[in-house]
Amino acid sequence: MFLPEGSQDEIGTIVANRSKVFETFRRTAEQRNYTEISTPLVEYAETFTNEKVGMKLQNMLKWFDARGQIEVLRPDWTTSIARALSQKPFRQYKWAYQGSIFRQETPGLESRQVGIEIVDLPAILGESECLFFANDFFGRLGLEAVMVELGHAGIFEELVARLELPAGQVDRLRGAMHDKRKDEVYGIARTGGNKKIAEELAALVDAYGPFQMIETYLERWKGEPELSEKLKHIQKLGETLFSIGMEDVIIDLGRVKNLPYYTGILFRGFLKKTGTSCFSGGRYDKLYEQFNRNTTAVGIAFDADILAEQLDRAGNREKICIIANEETLADAEKLRSTYSSSIVDIRFEKPQKGEFSTVLRFTNKHGKWEAEEI
Known part of the structure; x- marks a missing residue:
């Protein structure tokens, strides 16, 4: 029998390496006082497609159940865990998970993740812990050459809120910003009736690089308290990372949220050798509003498949x-x-x-x- 397009069997080293990633992650989480959590592989589509989450149904693996409701293979851990935690009381703050997600746009349809979710802790504590965890985890895996990128979803949202753009145009603008299409960003934003804001948004396309760029924009936006507050938050988090020896930190002030529920700080990790993204995450306080809960929430997901490709399974073992x-x-x-x-x-x-x-x-x-x- 043949496999569906994109699916594949795996043998040997890559399977063993992924097991090592899972084992190392579990050991790291246990020693940092995380509680393990698992959610069902099959969920209702509405959990992920509602306006608070905003994921697209066409990107999910789906079918109708016997009652005509749409069920999907889990496309996202963060939302699934938020649903689970909102249905029961808990005292823990830090949660760890590992397993697969399924999306149509993913090569092979399935991707393996390990990750953490931190709920009900002060913002800077939770965000710092995410990146401290990453540093600890990579050290245990023997992966030291990782670059951390910091951004803030609120910068784009704050500027766009000052424009008179219909929802469809905002989506187009977000896509152009994501793809760093500067001329298109300016063109769409300019239709919102504010030339200065259009210029600021276009300039953000190039606001990517060394951490010191924060100072440049603090001077540029010194008369903008809402924007300056977000810059100072990024700056504080970055300086906290420097204090523990995480020196490879860059910024992207034009970064837009890769999933609709992100509302604050954003972070990504890149392997310096290849430039491949190996983790992503950020703040998503408003995600819990759909479950009638007002809280703080931040998390980070590691691509177990990418990390497994970097490991030498046997090492120097005879x-x-x-x-x-x-x-x-x-x-x-x-x-x-x-x-x-x-x-x-x-x-x-x-x-x-x-x-x-x-x-x-x-x-x-x-x-x-x-x-x-x-």
Whole structure:
């Protein structure tokens, strides 16, 4: 039988590497006092398509249930966890999850994530903890060359609110800003009747780069308390990261929310070697309003598939093959236990050249079986 387009089987290293990502994540979360949470793979579409979340139904894997309601494979962890937490009382603040999400636009339809959600904690504490967690997690994985990008969804929203644009035009403007199409950003914004705001929005397309750019915009917006407050929030978070040695921090003041429910600080992580995005997240306080809860909420999701591609599964561990037969099989298993830090396999036949770093064979010497390297 064939697989659906985009789906694929996986074998060997990538599967083992992903398991290592999951195991390392769980250990990190446990030691940082997170509670594990899991939600159903199948949810109602309305949980994700309502106006507070705003995800598009056409991007989900969906079907009708027996009562005619639309069900979907989980397309987003954050919303699913918000639904779960809002249905029961809890005292914990920090939650950790791992598992798959499913979206039509994702290569292979399925992507694996590990992530954290922090609820009911002060803003700067929750945001700092997200990035402290990332730093801790990457250190345990042995991935140190990661660049952190900071932005704020409220900057774009504040400027757009001053324009007279219909909802459809705002969506077009957000898309143009996301894709860094400067001329189009200016053209759409200019139809909103305010040339100065259109110029500011167009300038934000290029407001990407070193963290010191914050100072430039604090001077530029010194007469704009709403915008300055958001800049100072980014600045405070960045300086907190510098204090623990996270020095690779850049900003993108033109960053727009990649999911509609983000309302405040935004962050992404990039592998410096390849430029690939490996995590994303931010603040989404208003998401819980659909569940009649007024709270603070922030989270970060790590792409387990991307991280797995960066790992060396075996590292420097020695690979040993013990050649045995039916008579020496038990002896071979006992011998295996003496190589607790190595990868050991028992075979009846000699392996292919280069498959193992060391090959041992049992030989009978004076009526006693002994293992010798060959």
